Amino acid sequence: MRTPVSYLGRRLSPYVRVAMVVVLSALAVFTAVRIHSWNTFGERSRVMTLVNPWNPVSETGYTAKLTEVEDGYQMDRVCADALRRMLTDCRAAGRNALIADAYRSVDDQLVLHDAEVQRLVDGGMTPEAAEWQVSKVIAAAGRSEHEMGLAVDIVDADNPVTDETQAETPTSQWLRENAWRYGFILRYPPDAEEITGYSWHPWHYRYVGEDAAGNIQALGITLEEYLSLFYSDEAQVVYDKG
Ligand SMILES: [Zn+2]
Missing domain, CATH: 3.30.1380.10 (Muramoyl-pentapeptide Carboxypeptidase; domain 2)
Incomplete structure (x- = not known):
């Protein structure tokens, strides 16, 4: 005779059982990935x-x-x-x-960034607009x-x-x-x-x-x-x- 799956004495419908299996499986995978990640890097890796x-x-x-x-x-x-x-x-x-x-180096980055801003300004753009446009492509020095x-x-x-x-x-x-x-x-x-x-x-x-x-x-x-x-x-x- 099969033992009915129950929770607090109540029989669970097949839908609830399937839902529980899905949720527990997802939780297991999430936990495994997280533990693997921590084991691999320990403290956040450099x-x-x-x-x-x-x-x-x-x-x-x-x-x-x-x-x-x-x-x-x-x-x-x-x-x-x-x-x-x-x-x-x-x-x-x-x-x-x-x-x-x-x-x-930070200096290399500064030169690269400013040269591109200057190129756009020379092309007729305002310094503010040039800065904004360059910021989408080239990082500011230090960043x-x-x-x-x-x-x-x-x-x-x-x-x-x-x-x-x-x-x-x-x-x-x-x-x-x-x-x-x-x-x-x-x-x-x-x-x-x-x-x-x-x-x-x-x-x-x-x-x-x-x-x-x-x-x-x-x-x-x-x-x-x-x-x-x-x-x-x-x-x-x-x-x-x-
Ligand atoms: Zn790059």
């Missing part, structure tokens, strides 16, 4: 440091430990090998991958991930420009499919400007480690959203300043 228009590098305490990757371009030691492997495999797959920029040595701009040598046409290149397509395997994410995806602070940058990749990159790719979310899901302190920072 490579998960959030820098965006509302979180300057100076507030993170992050100091880049630099090493050259190629052609004089430097990255933090924590991700230099991963970037070398990614470029090697991308080129082995027949793509013409080229580093357009990697680590930048760029490039200053941590965790971000790299990669273009296709056959179309070596940092604009949206980069997305059509074979290099960009290979990176969008494979970068996560090396711990890199497409940091500024399309239609996420409200969250990341920047328009679509199909050339800008950020190192976050393989576990986080795999999760972010699978979930199709931004670094800001990933941090707010798994690290409540960081979520506070995002929402307070955003």
Whole structure:
């Protein structure tokens, strides 16, 4: 004879039982992912440091430990090998991958930002309008991930420009499919400007480690959203300043 499934002495309908199984399964998966995440990173890993228009590098305490990757371009030691492997495999797959920029000092960032503002002003724009337009594309000095040595701009040598046409290149397509395997994410995806602070940058990749990159790719979310899901302190920072 079957034992009826009951709760507080009452028999439960099949619908309630199915609902309970679904809820408990979802809870188990959520808990497993969370525990896996904590086990992997312990305290929030250094490579998960959030820098965006509302979180300057100076507030993170992050100091880049630099090493050259190629052609004089430097990255933090924590991700230099991963970037070398990614470029090697991308080129082995027949793509013409080229580093357009990697680590930048605060001064490099200032020069880059101000030169672009000046270019627009020279073209007839008011300084305020130029500042606003540039802010969507180029970080202000002190607020760029490039200053941590965790971000790299990669273009296709056959179309070596940092604009949206980069997305059509074979290099960009290979990176969008494979970068996560090396711990890199497409940091500024399309239609996420409200969250990341920047328009679509199909050339800008950020190192976050393989576990986080795999999760972010699978979930199709931004670094800001990933941090707010798994690290409540960081979520506070995002929402307070955003
Ligand atoms: Zn970049």
